[in-house]
Amino acid sequence: MDFFLEESERLKSLPPYLFFEIDRAKRRSLEKGVKVIDFGVGDPDQPTPSFIVSAMLKASKDPANHHYPLDRGNALFRQAVCVWLKKRFGLVFSSDTEILPLIGSKEGIAHLPLAFVNPGDMALVPDPCYPPYKSGTIFAGGVPYLMPLKEENGFLPEFEKIPADILKRAKIIFVNYPNNPTGAVAPRSFYEKLVRWAAEHKILIASDLAYSEVYFGKDKPLSIFEIPGAKDVAIEFHSLSKTCNMTGWRVGFAAGRPEVISALLRVKSNIDSGVFTAIQKTAIEALKNSFGFSKKTNILYRKRRDLLVAGLKELGFPVKPNQATFYVFTRLPKNQKDSTLFCKNLLEAAGIVATPGVGFGAAGETYVRFTLTVREPEIHEALGRMKKVFDEGKV
Numbered sequence: 001m002d003f004f005l006e007e008s009e010r011l012k013s014l015p016p017y018l019f020f021e022i023d024r025a026k027r028r029s030l031e032k033g034v035k036v037i038d039f040g041v042g043d044p045d046q047p048t049p050s051f052i053v054s055a056m057l058k059a060s061k062d063p064a065n066h067h068y069p070l071d072r073g074n075a076l077f078r079q080a081v082c083v084w085l086k087k088r089f090g091l092v093f094s095s096d097t098e099i100l101p102l103i104g105s106k107e108g109i110a111h112l113p114l115a116f117v118n119p120g121d122m123a124l125v126p127d128p129c130y131p132p133y134k135s136g137t138i139f140a141g142g143v144p145y146l147m148p149l150k151e152e153n154g155f156l157p158e159f160e161k162i163p164a165d166i167l168k169r170a171k172i173i174f175v176n177y178p179n180n181p182t183g184a185v186a187p188r189s190f191y192e193k194l195v196r197w198a199a200e201h202k203i204l205i206a207s208d209l210a211y212s213e214v215y216f217g218k219d220k221p222l223s224i225f226e227i228p229g230a231k232d233v234a235i236e237f238h239s240l241s242k243t244c245n246m247t248g249w250r251v252g253f254a255a256g257r258p259e260v261i262s263a264l265l266r267v268k269s270n271i272d273s274g275v276f277t278a279i280q281k282t283a284i285e286a287l288k289n290s291f292g293f294s295k296k297t298n299i300l301y302r303k304r305r306d307l308l309v310a311g312l313k314e315l316g317f318p319v320k321p322n323q324a325t326f327y328v329f330t331r332l333p334k335n336q337k338d339s340t341l342f343c344k345n346l347l348e349a350a351g352i353v354a355t356p357g358v359g360f361g362a363a364g365e366t367y368v369r370f371t372l373t374v375r376e377p378e379i380h381e382a383l384g385r386m387k388k389v390f391d392e393g394k395v
């Protein structure tokens, strides 16, 4: 029976859930007893390191940690964040006014437009992108303006080409390097241009650095705050999810100038009450040891990347190795154009889940994303299965 209330216009205006068909096909394959190999989920397969779990056991036993957390978060965690930002990027932030703990960076990203976007305002959003940039904007009554990320531009948006009438309405530009889903990284020159441009047009840069620690080259991914003047115009989102294999724990933080941080805090303090204090205290230990830990996981992801990329190349994908993130993003083989159909066929014929590029936005069509959160034996198995179904002409 239909529910007696209609969903809000806000909810109805969210982009359609394009992964629905793939989800259904995955369930069907599992029901048939197929051993599905899942390159779909952007969630580390390795467990949270045991030193973090031990810290949590201790912190969770302390009754002092059982109360509502303070809005602004635990002071010791904020101080640990400042130490981490200094060590990793050479940046200096005030732990009192410039750092805000988040219930995962997704929460802060999705809430940010509520602080700065009025109905009818625009947010400049990359296409393809991590979906909350769009949905957070829509929930605030704003309109996402899509900036296509083209492979020939290194998957960087051409923000200088945005028309003047759009710029007048734009309040926020979202950027995300290392990038999900493309795996691209941004050079210093990109951030330098972006900071100058944002200052000129009075647009807040929301830099999503969730993958700052997942990289394979010599050059570490940059923080936008390494660019002089960035603090005037940017907020940056960090996450412990991928850095420390802590996706389920829900902890991250935002860094930025006091005015921006306190606006986001005012939104949050009307919606949530912050991160469980035991988790914030555990996150201190996680950050202290994150560099050694990421070094090890990056070796693991790199081996998987080399194996998968070499195999996909042999199968005819025009794939280039990603320099960061655990995503391999490639155009479809044999000039195929329909990424949803490709992924559906791949799942039905070979029991392999991959994400259609179009699921991240129209500009992702003709691409497919494979995650590196699958163990090497399964990657071998998947490549063998793919060869078979390609040879049989099923995909």
Ligand code: PLP
Residues within 6 Å of the ligand: 042, 103, 104, 105, 106, 107, 130, 176, 179, 180, 208, 210, 238, 239, 240, 241, 247, 250, 251, 252
């Ligand atoms: N940003 C990007 C680009 C992501 O891919 C994700 C998660 O997949 C997040 C942010 C959110 O991470 P979390 O909320 O776990 O910190």
